[in-house]
Amino acid sequence: MTNTIIIPAAERKLKNRVGVGRAISNTSTIAYRALLKMFKSPEIFVDFIVLPVMFTLLFTFLFGGAISGDIHSYLPIVIPGVLLMASFTNCTTAGSKLREDVDKGTTSRFKSMPIARIAPLAGSLIADIVRYAMGGITVFTMGYILGYRPEAGISAVIFSILFITFVAWSLSWVFAFISLCTKTISTASAIGVVVMFPLVFLSNAFVPAETMPDWLQYSVLRINQLSRVVTTVRQLLAYGSTGADFWYALFGALVILGAFIPLTLIAYKRKT
């Protein structure tokens, strides 16, 4: 520090609170940091390209013939399922970056700074929205290449991506909460996989529920709420309209947000 002279404490203008404007600016800086890191890490390639492409090809060619007779008529069924799977797989790792910051001491440094307390948490989870949306875009691109042309057109595609992104984002708070409560990050991602895969496969994501026995159909459609998300997207893409399932799903997502934003905040404060 050759040329800078430190201003003594007594001559500084100081405030004992962080205003809303500052909180928003802090949150967007942290979100910017998370995005910058996201686009520089090799995982991005897996999350955005490898997984969605793999899921689309795998399920279309594996189940297409058996379930719908041919691949082309299976696409309207499988694309919404793959869309769900791609976004939700990404959301099981929500909070892993946050946890990394906590373990590395970056969060401690943030805490020692005059910034909004929730900024590191909110910024990181907001940046994650990009991951859920990008997965969806890749899935639709793959679908298009395979010959899928949704009846309801491009606006339904965009709305589907927004809808699934929002639902995935609300679920990401659950996984962020889990990642802040477990001893290590790997425990948290293991829990994510163990919870997510049965939920996705025991839904109507890849198989139309009409083919199932009654009792299973009931559990799949009524108990597993993920089916409502899939049904909503299928309806949207086919008819350009939504039914009761849309409202159930939206309501569910809002309830999760209402419960898990405060819980995650508490877990975050306890951890730092």
Add this chain to the structure above:
Amino acid sequence: MNNIITLAVEAHGLVKTFGDNRAVDGVSLSIPAGSICGVLGPNGAGKTTTINMLATLLKPDAGNAKIFGYDVLRETQIVRQLIGLTGQFASIDEELTALENLMIFGRLYGYSRSDSKRKANELLEEFGLGDVASRALSKFSGGMRRRLDLAVSLISQPPLIFLDEPTTGLDPRTRTQMWQTIRNLVKSGSTVLLTTQYLDEADQLADNIVVIDKGRVVANDTPDGLKRSVGSSSLRLTVKDADKAANAAHIIKRVLNTKVHLAEASELIAPMDNTDKLTDVLTTLKDAGIALSAVSILQPTLDEVFFALTDGGSKDKDDEIK
């Protein structure tokens, strides 16, 4: 703040327990603005926990602390505007470049993009990282990382800086560079609280050394005062011919006018207040025809400091040559 000397840190009876482990057990500190305070102690002494309480990361279970007169519990956000913290482990983003790392912190402190960039570039120049500003950190050496980590906590030019073991794990050359950086900080008007496990580091840098052990302050003194209380440095030499050891011991005793210990058959140790007398010892030994195979001067080690401070008095059990 009407004190004649402004206190950057004023802490009384800080206590922090984890379960039944009293990690910090009644630590009091006062650090005048513009000075360097060295907190010296072994691993697990409670150094990091003390810093964490002063830097508003941990709530003390008892006691209180003020930073430039502002209470760490009640005026937390003000305190945070006055401090910079460089933790024990570098907390910078490996994926990002040095410039990006610094700019993000500049933005968090509320500077505009262009101000952040300007400040970041200035700091990078000053820390000798200008050439590698836009390189990813994965190619940085340990010393470069440490310097960047320190630079991050300086971007807001805080008047008080906490450095938790800033040179642990650095090679000697990088360590000396880091010392110079810390000295320069104080020249520009900052106050520094640094923790260390090395007596020589505290000795080199600190105006005042606080020795802590098991969560308690066991000494609080200037480096010279501390060394006086421990004892002087010592001369250690090995004679080539073990038979001449006794003779050599007599000569050293006469020249230095102190006791001489015979550590091994041919190794002699004597306390030496004044290192200038080394030449006298060596010439006298040479005149007496006693050849040496090794000579060294030992500074008191941290072990000896703790031994003296915690267990003083019960020393002096070595064999002594009359």
